Amino acid sequence: MSVRIADVAVVGGGIVGAACADAFSADGLSVELIEAGIVGGGASAAGMGHLTVMDDSEAQFALTSFSLRLWKRLETALPAEVEYSRCGTLWVAADDEEMAEVERKRQFYTLRGVTAETLDARQVAEAEPNLRPGLAGGLLVPGDRVIYAPCAAAWLVKRAIAGGARVRTGVRAVSTDASMGAGMVTLSDGGRVSAKHIVDATGAASPDLVRPRKGHLAITDRYAGFVRHQVVELGYLKSAHGHDIESVAFNVQPRATGQVLIGSSRQYGIGDSRVDAHLLARMLRRAVEYMPRIATLSVVRAWTGFRAATPDSLPLIGPSPRNGQVLLATGHEGLGITTSLGTARLLADWVAGRKPPIPIEPYLPTRFPAEVHRG
Amino acid sequence: MVEILVNGKVVRVAPGTTVAAAVLIAGEERFRHSVRGEPRGPLCGMGICFECCVTIDGRPNLRSCQMPCRDGMEVVTAVFNEG
Numbered sequence A: 001m002s003v004r005i006a007d008v009a010v011v012g013g014g015i016v017g018a019a020c021a022d023a024f025s026a027d028g029l030s031v032e033l034i035e036a037g038i039v040g041g042g043a044s045a046a047g048m049g050h051l052t053v054m055d056d057s058e059a060q061f062a063l064t065s066f067s068l069r070l071w072k073r074l075e076t077a078l079p080a081e082v083e084y085s086r087c088g089t090l091w092v093a094a095d096d097e098e099m100a101e102v103e104r105k106r107q108f109y110t111l112r113g114v115t116a117e118t119l120d121a122r123q124v125a126e127a128e129p130n131l132r133p134g135l136a137g138g139l140l141v142p143g144d145r146v147i148y149a150p151c152a153a154a155w156l157v158k159r160a161i162a163g164g165a166r167v168r169t170g171v172r173a174v175s176t177d178a179s180m181g182a183g184m185v186t187l188s189d190g191g192r193v194s195a196k197h198i199v200d201a202t203g204a205a206s207p208d209l210v211r212p213r214k215g216h217l218a219i220t221d222r223y224a225g226f227v228r229h230q231v232v233e234l235g236y237l238k239s240a241h242g243h244d245i246e247s248v249a250f251n252v253q254p255r256a257t258g259q260v261l262i263g264s265s266r267q268y269g270i271g272d273s274r275v276d277a278h279l280l281a282r283m284l285r286r287a288v289e290y291m292p293r294i295a296t297l298s299v300v301r302a303w304t305g306f307r308a309a310t311p312d313s314l315p316l317i318g319p320s321p322r323n324g325q326v327l328l329a330t331g332h333e334g335l336g337i338t339t340s341l342g343t344a345r346l347l348a349d350w351v352a353g354r355k356p357p358i359p360i361e362p363y364l365p366t367r368f369p370a371e372v373h374r375g
Numbered sequence B: 001m002v003e004i005l006v007n008g009k010v011v012r013v014a015p016g017t018t019v020a021a022a023v024l025i026a027g028e029e030r031f032r033h034s035v036r037g038e039p040r041g042p043l044c045g046m047g048i049c050f051e052c053c054v055t056i057d058g059r060p061n062l063r064s065c066q067m068p069c070r071d072g073m074e075v076v077t078a079v080f081n082e083g
Ligand SMILES: Cc1cc2nc3c(=O)[nH]c(=O)nc-3n(C[C@H](O)[C@H](O)[C@H](O)COP(=O)(O)OP(=O)(O)OC[C@H]3O[C@@H](n4cnc5c(N)ncnc54)[C@H](O)[C@@H]3O)c2cc1C
Pocket: A011, A012, A013, A014, A015, A016, A017, A018, A034, A035, A036, A037, A038, A039, A040, A041, A042, A043, A044, A045, A046, A047, A048, A049, A050, A051, A052, A171, A172, A173, A174, A201, A202, A203, A204, A205, A214, A215, A216, A217, A263, A264, A265, A304, A305, A306, A307, A308, A329, A330, A331, A332, A333, A334, A335, A336, A337, A338, A339
């Protein structure tokens, strides 16, 4: 089999790999994208597509807010099937303790130029009439967005192809070998790609430092207007970003079709992708606690996906400590749809030797000692 | 006979008649709209295709072919629902 030659070989055609292929090809580099299945069919097809600015750490804020700005630049270019929605996020507070969190969050965002508005109990009820009565209030972040990620990935890949990128689907990279300024990717069909840079965008399949964290989602039939914002419980921060073995949180999203997307769960240590009926039931009960009428809707489908979790909840962006020819673009956990564009931009700037708009250091894989990396 | 309302219009049918049949008797052909706004109506008649969904007594997306008419039922189809 022949050896194809490219400046960059991107392994993995999820939203992150798609964004990387697009960014490198926009820089005039020749790109070869290798995807084992179909473009946008991995975690990117399983996720919610909530584009959200997060405040768990300064580094997470920097990457999410930078990435959201990049998404907003695309909003007029994205085709209708990407279902770009300006619905914003409503964080709901159940009690006074969570209202204190609303205030902390509001200050954090406001200080950094992100519009956020505190809602009292009455305003929250007006904003989302299907929420149960008696909630303490909430925080409205109107700038957050929602997309349908598989179509966004497909569109980014299409743009990369228009820029000269070549895409191979249905073939997996079985090994990468890199030394002395050139890398070689061997494919499952026996083909090989020689590239100056190899981007590992394989998501939860990436062997380096990431742990798969399983999630469940369910989607209802069409009930237009049932929910208006991406609505997320504030307990989310406590449960989802904690490192419990298993947790569920109330998180619902209006789809352009009128369907309601209901999330979510987080589980470590499960390799099996089957829907776990008990956890699904727990997740739906949580949703019903916040929106009782959800119990009257019919769910048409439930599925799972695997997030790529890292020890410090920040992604891995930059040269692998084991092999500098391999650039990691993984470890995005529950935010990879949001942070795909920022990730791609940081890597493209790194390869081009340009100063990135935000510092790359917090995300460099070398922040972990080499011996911690498996693989 | 059983009396139901289809989009505000009184329809009288024999007991055991399905809502789908009553909607057709009322002269309504658009039961619901597809995501792209195309008109849809009963196809399989046996609860499989979900093309016959209507709103019954305020509950949306119920399969009219699987629902017997009950006295006083209020049925709304897509044309009325979605304008
Ligand atoms: C339930 C759930 C809800 C989520 N909600 C959100 C959300 O609302 N907002 C948000 O921003 N993020 C969300 N996420 C996270 C988001 O889905 C992921 O972070 C993101 O999709 C990661 O994209 P990726 O391209 O890295 O991975 P993937 O989409 O998994 O893509 C990796 C690709 O690599 C391919 N691959 C793997 N190994 C090989 C190989 N050896 N050779 C070739 N190809 C290979 C796979 O086939 C796959 O297509 C959610 C995740 C889950 C599970």
